[in-house]
Amino acid sequence: MSFKVLTRLVAGVSQTLELRTLGVAPAVSAALVAQSTAGRRILVIVASEVEAETIAYDIASLQDGCNSYWLPAWDTVPFERVAPSMRTVGLRLRALSALQEKSESGVVVTASVRSALQRLAPSALDLERFSLHVGSSLPQVELVEFLLRNGYLREAQVSSPGEFAVRGSIVDLFPPDADSPIRADFFGDELDRLGIFDPGSQVTIDAIGEYEILPAREVLVDGRLRAGLEELAERAPVLGDRIRELLDGTSADPAESLLPLVLNHQATIPSDLLDEDDVVILAGGALLEAESIRLVADELSMTQALAPTWGIEATESTAGLLASFDHISESPAQSVLLTDDGADPHPLRIDHRDMTGFVERVGSFIRRGFRVIVTAESQARVRALTATFASFERYPIAIGADADPPETAGLYLLEGVRLYHSFIVETAKLVVVADTELVRPIANPRTPRRSPRTLSSTLDDLAPGTLVVHETYGIARYQGIVSRSLAEVERDYLLLEFGGKDKIYLPSDQTDRITLYVGGEDPALSRLGSREWSQQVRKARRAANEVAQELVVLYQKRLVTVGHAKEADTPWQDEMESAFPYELTPDQVIAIEEMKRDLEQPIPMDRMICGDVGFGKTEIAIRAAFKTIQSGNQVAILVPTTILAQQHYDTFRERFEPYGVKVGLLSRFVSGREVKRLKEELRLGTLDCLVATHALVSKEIDFKRLGLLVIDEEQRFGVQHKEFWKTRHPDLDVLTLSATPIPRTLELSLVGVRDMSLLRTPPLDRQPILTHVGPDDDAAISEAIRRELIRGGQVFYVHNRVRDIQSVARKVADLVPTARILIAHGQLPEHELERVVDDFWHRRADVLVCTTIIESGIDLPSVNTLIVDHAEDLGLGQLHQLRGRVGRSGQRAYAYLFYPRTKPLSVIALERLRTIVENTDLGSGYRIAMRDLELRGAGTFLGQRQSGHMSAVGYELYVRLVAEAVAQMKGDERIEVAEINIDLPISYSIPVSYVEEETVRMDLYRRLALACTDAEVTELAEELIDRFGPHPDVVANLIAMTRLKLTLIERGVHEVGSRRSARTGGMEVFLRPLELRPSEEVRLRRLPSRPSYRAIDHEVVVPFRPRDDLLALVGEIVMGSPNSRS
Missing domain, CATH: 3.30.2060.10 (Penicillin-binding protein 1b domain)
Structure with missing residues (x-):
């Protein structure tokens, strides 16, 4: 998005500068060159990927009508058996395509030196x-x-x-x-x-x-590359089989892995895609050349380590993917060198931790006649900046994004604009300050990509061999969907195998009758015809009733307690929320609406926000806290670690500061004197929000008007911690956040005692994390760290034993001598730990060797590799939380979980590691929680009294029994699940020829079976046409059958079937029971189909011929009775 005021500023600056000698402010320099060389292609080369991405964003903001692209380097290295991520490929293809098309309005592509020097495949040179x-x-x-x-x-x-x-x-x-x-x-x-x-x-x-x-891949095995692969196969016979697989399209290894050995040219963007009319802008020539030399050396080191895994000799002659710096210096394009010798424009360095110094510098600039323009993306930031300059001589002047640029000296706040890099132009008396540099670093700009929900169905994991629970017949093994033809009627069935090899073919329209089995042990399959299953359900129901009594007491206590009804949203609430720099996911929107509705009620809120790591739970807590404070109450935020406490404190303070909201921090980082002051301010009510660790659970802490308790990482606290403040303040609103909720918490939510909001949509551009589990491997550790350093990223190395963490750090230093290493653990003195975290946050180190102290709290977009040793000693939830610390920027992320080679793993440890590898999808926290329930046993979570019954009938059925008992005791109207059996000689199904994938067919069958209204059926019917085309006859029959089923249930009919008439010998359809009054019976007999009615058993019978439309016939009977015409 470009802003006219910035474009006009750049135009004014261009008149004061010599474009051949510009300062090292790449974004504004590129915008200046683009404005003076309309229609040309410009390549901006900077040192790192982080710079390249943000500079490309700034160029688009600074130059109206400019086509600005970021060209990232591959997030893989040669000989690695992983293809570059599709996000990286897409960005590269978009930029390469723009360079090849030569737009009349010009093109600016920003690349790191690694990306600019990457050799291109033939297919990338001519897309x-x-x-x-x-x-x-x-x-x-x-x-x-x-x-x-x-x-x-x-x-x-x-x-x-x-x-x-x-x-x-x-x-x-x-x-x-x-x-x-x-x-x-x-x-x-x-x-x-x-x-x-x-x-x-x-x-x-x-x-x-x-x-x-555009193509799907940058490297295509087409005619040009095929010849190179065939030649390589002759030159290196050891690769013969793998190359043949690449050539015939069956290889699991990507062509990118072998590209350096196949390319017979040195084509790069500067040397081969640009000509003499184009421009290359170098952000520091000597710096870039030095960086290119380092990158080539690092790549060679990685190549030598990885080549032997392909059977290739690890010699120095092994080719690399990067060309030499000569490809830049000898490009036919015109060069513009950005120097750091004081030339304009040059960067303005800002330390966000020293705002007092920044304000003094601004005053100095204005006294020297400078125009100082500070960008502010939101109204909230304008308010915060206004407060920052409250002591200033002159009030800041607000200007809009489309206004004319100011001409006189002064301080101006430019609202609605985001920039990432501040700059100064001495000759034009201009300073532009990027608001993003005045706050803590945040994630880089991302191109939004629609993300699918992740918890769409309880049967997502259903595959042949999976255990399921049928509510009537018991526990069975699902063996797939089978088509059966009986008397020329073809339908799909779910094959369920029970004990004693008994089988049931469950009609596909009854998929709502089964659920996945989740329990604490491997159960025996139920036997058909036995009374064992009904007895188990009866016992489970009695146990559920006992549990329900306890839960209803909690529920009723909550209902009779008078809480603090919060006020409706204020203008400040809207303003604060608008400062959130990202787009809310649909689930966040719903959860926020539910949370606000709860807070505005006079009944105490007890809501859990269940969402995976990084799915946006904190933003919901921020909005709840602000709403509570706006209503005159205080807020307590309970977190499990000091690092998370510090992060939340920084985040909440930053968001609330513009509105005079006072936020405090209580952790071991805080001095005794500060703790004493905080306690006094809480007691007096002058502190609005307190972020605290377990220290919050103390009788010495007293709030004047506590209104909301937020519990983050709920699974990390014991019952006594969670209930402490609820007991002291029964009228307290409680908001609980969890990624992997314990089943006891889920139980409370699912049965209606606690409200729950699910966040199922991952953030835009989040990618699943590639997870590797294996024995200790120093070579793999070295490769993982080197790869991340080549990408310009950082690494977490988790070693959860303080006693020998120093020796582990030394080992890492020996494996990767160029890496800068820091150590963090809970026993460090508070100021030292704070310094370590701050240094790592500001990228003064590459690898943080640490304990699980990082499990909650460090969210760094630049950290995209996690290494965990002794992973077998950690719990499933811990492993999942640790893995969630990486991959938060949209970049491909890696997690390596190692265990000792010499130590045999227990069965439980092995299953834990297998589960974490199998559940890499975004939003897998719920499934991991369920698997943890199975591995550790239900008694660990639900208590021994419940665990046996839950194992006998499965978690989902047991929770449903509890929910039914709770509803009955609460006096809720009980809605019976209507069972109806329709057996008509009609073919209906979703055939493989229409929907090929069995899991998709299963999902569609289940959604149709669960449809409760005609509108839902219509929506599904339209979706089928949209996704798969016009309905075949059997699909149309299935949809009509589903509609008919809803009508029959509404009329109380339990059975519809066909039979041969004992009186006439012809075929007839029967429905029962269909209760009719005498007048309705008369009207029924007048229908063209000539049905008969037997009042004694409320059965309707109608004759039919083979060519009759049976669904229409039955519909006529049901719709022909007056009660159906509502």
Whole structure:
């Protein structure tokens, strides 16, 4: 997004400067060059990826109409058996395509020196594109051939970038540079419809008129690369099998791994894509050259370590992916060297921790006649900056993003603009301050990409061999969907295997009758015909009633307690919330609405926010706290670690400071004198919000008007900690946050005693973390750290024993001598630990060797590799939380979990590590909590009295029994789950020819079975057409059957079937029971189908012929009775 005021400022500056000698302020320098060289291609080269990304963002803001792109380097290294992430590929392809198209408005591409020197594959030098236009003549096969030729993988369903699917007339595809996948619907050889769809729901969300498709991969095994691979196979026979797999498309290894050995050219962007009309801007020539030399050496070291894994000799002659710096210095493009010898414009260095010094510098600039412009993205930041300059001689002047630039000296606040880099232009008497440099570092700008929800169904993990619970028949093993044909009627069934090899073919429209089995032990399969299952359910129901009595006491106590009803949102609440720099996910929006509704009630709130690591729970807590404070109450925030306490303190203080809200911190970082002051301010009510560790649980702490308790990482606290303040303040509102909730907490939520909000949508651009589990491996540790350093990132190395953590740090130093290493653990003196965290935060070190103290609290976008030794000693929840510390920036992240080679693992430890590897999907915290329940036993969480019954019937059924008992004791109206058996000679199914993937078919069957209204069925029917095309007859029958089923349930009918008439010998349909009054009976007999009614058993019978539409016939009978016409 560009801002006219900034563009006009740049235009004014350009008149005062010589563009051949500019200072090292890459963003504004590039904007100056772009403005004076319209239509040219400009390559900006900087030292690091972090700089490149933020500078590309700033260039777009500074220059109106400029096409600014970031070209990231690959997030992998040669010979690594992992392809670059699709996000990286998409960004690179978008930038390469822009360079090759030569836009009339010009193109600016910003790259790190590593990215600029990366050698390009032949396919990247000449990208193939494919244009889609609605209404154009286009055979579907041409699009499919393009996708196959350009690296797209054909799947049954598109969910990730680089995939495509074909279903009849529909082609779904997800270009790597797209924010959302694309759906193209053909009518013959014409493109009839084009739209974008949600990869989670698979439903089209918007129509578009045209789209240009780029390849899915930068490196394609096409004719140009194929020759190089064949030549390599002859030169290195040891690679023969792997190369043949690459050539025929069956290799699990990406072509990128071997690219350095295959390329017979040194093509790079500066040397091969630019010409003499273009410009290369170098942000410090000597610095970049030195960095390139280091990168080439590091890559060579990595290459030599990884090459032997392919059977290649680790010699110095092994090729690398990076070209020499000569490719930049000898580029045909014109060079502009940014120097640090005082030339304009140059960067303005700001320390966000010294705001007093910053204010003094601003005053000095203004006295010298400078215009000082401070950007402020939100109204809240304008308010905060106004407060910062409250003692200033002149009041700051606010200007809009589209205003004319100021011409006189003074302090100006530019609202609605975000910049990442501050700069000064001495000759133009101008200082521009990026607001982002005045606060703690935050994540870099990200191109939003729609993220699917992650907890869409309780049967997501259903696969053949999975244990399930059928509410009537008991525990069985699911063996898949099977099609059966009986008397020319074909349907799909779920095959369930019970004890004694008994089997049941469950009709696909009854999938709502089964749930996954979750329990603390491996149960025996139930035997059909035995009374054992009904007895187990009866015992579990009695136990559930006992538990329900306790829970209802808690619930009723909460209902009769008068709480603090908070006020409706104030203008300041809206303003503070608008300062949040990211887009809320749909689940966050719902959770915030639910939380505010609770707070505004006179009943104490008890709500849990359940969401995976990094899914946005803290933002909900911030809004709840501010709302409470605006209503005149105090807030306590209980957290498990000092590091998390410090982080929350910084975050809450930063967000609340513009509004005069006072935030305090209570942890071991705080001195005794400060603790005494905090206690006094809490007692007097002058402290509004306190962030604290376990020290909060003390009778010495007393609040004047405590209104809200926030418990973060709920699973880390014992019952006594959580209940301490609830007991002292029964009217307290409580908000609990958890990524891996303990089953006892889930139980309270699921049965209605505690309210729960689920955050199921991952943040935009978050990627699953690649997780490796294996025995200790120094070579792997060295490779992991070196790879991260080459990417310009940082590493967490977790060793959870303080006694020998120093020796582990020395080992890491020996493995990677160039790495800067710090040590952090809970026994460090408070100021030293604070210094270590601050140094690592500001990237003064590369590797933090630490204990699990980082499990909660350090959120650094630059940390994308986690190494854990002795992982077998950690719990599942701990491992999941630790893994959540990386991958928070959108970059590909890695987690290495090692165990000793010489130590045999216990079965439980082995299963824990296997579970963490199998659950790498975003939002897997809930599944991990359930698996932890199984591994550790239900008694650990629910108490021994409940655990046996839960194991006997499964967690989900047991919780449902408790919920039913609670509802009954609360006096809620009991809604019976209606069971109806419809057995008509009609074929209905979702055939494989229509929906190929069994898990998708299963999900659709279940959603249809759970549909409660005609509107839901209509929505599903439309979704099927949108995703898979027109309904085949059997699908249309299934939808009509589902609609009919809802009508029959509404009328109280339990059974519909067909039989041969004993009186006429013909076929007839029967329905029962259908209770009719005499007048209704008369009306029924007048229907054209001539039904009969037997009042004694309320049965309706109607004859039919083979060609009759039975669904319409039954519908006529039911709809023909007056009670159905409501």
